Amino acid sequence: MKMKRINDILNDPEYLDYLQRILTAENDRIYCCHDMEHFIGVSRIAHIISLEENLDIEKEIIYAAGLLHDIGRFMEYENGIDHAIASRELAEGILTKHSFTEAERKEITSAIENHRNRVGGTTSPLADIIYRADKLSRNCVLCDIRTTCKRFQNGETAVFIY
Ligand SMILES: [Fe+2]
Numbered sequence: 001m002k003m004k005r006i007n008d009i010l011n012d013p014e015y016l017d018y019l020q021r022i023l024t025a026e027n028d029r030i031y032c033c034h035d036m037e038h039f040i041g042v043s044r045i046a047h048i049i050s051l052e053e054n055l056d057i058e059k060e061i062i063y064a065a066g067l068l069h070d071i072g073r074f075m076e077y078e079n080g081i082d083h084a085i086a087s088r089e090l091a092e093g094i095l096t097k098h099s100f101t102e103a104e105r106k107e108i109t110s111a112i113e114n115h116r117n118r119v120g121g122t123t124s125p126l127a128d129i130i131y132r133a134d135k136l137s138r139n140c141v142l143c144d145i146r147t148t149c150k151r152f153q154n155g156e157t158a159v160f161i162y
């Protein structure tokens with residue numbers, strides 16, 4: 001089965017435990033949450049961009065990055081650890097457990113570590129599409145608290161579609 005390793009991650013009790021810990025930590029959060037809807041959304045949008053732009057990135061690699069890019073979010077709430085770093089570390093363990101090769105793990109974890117930065121020409125195609133899909137997955141158009149959202153604090157113009 002083509003997406004076997006992705007389905008294995010989605011059935012992994014460790015992965016589901018991390019998701020639950022994020023859910024609990026975000027119980028009172030007024031801004032967008034980091035739940036399965038977000039993870040699946042980022043994966044699907046990144047895959048669409050990859051197809052549109054003929055990037056030739058394996059669907060499994062895109063979904064692995066999408067499903068894991070915020071998985072360490074609970075550690076940011078619990079211990080103040082930057083969630084891009086925490087997610088990279090947790091992803092490394094989960095990817096190893098599910099037989100992703102060293103080269104695949106390197107590509108995926110580097111995209112996770114950089115998912116908030118647009119690094120320009122040096123970034124990998126995977127990192128670039130995860131960055132873009134992360135933004136596109138959010139419904140900022142109809143959000144009435146976006147003026148106080150971190151995303152728009154640094155003067156970012158509200159570009160919703162590109
Ligand atoms: Fe994130």
Ligand SMILES: [Fe+2]
Nearest residue numbers: 038069070134
């Ligand atoms: Fe995200």
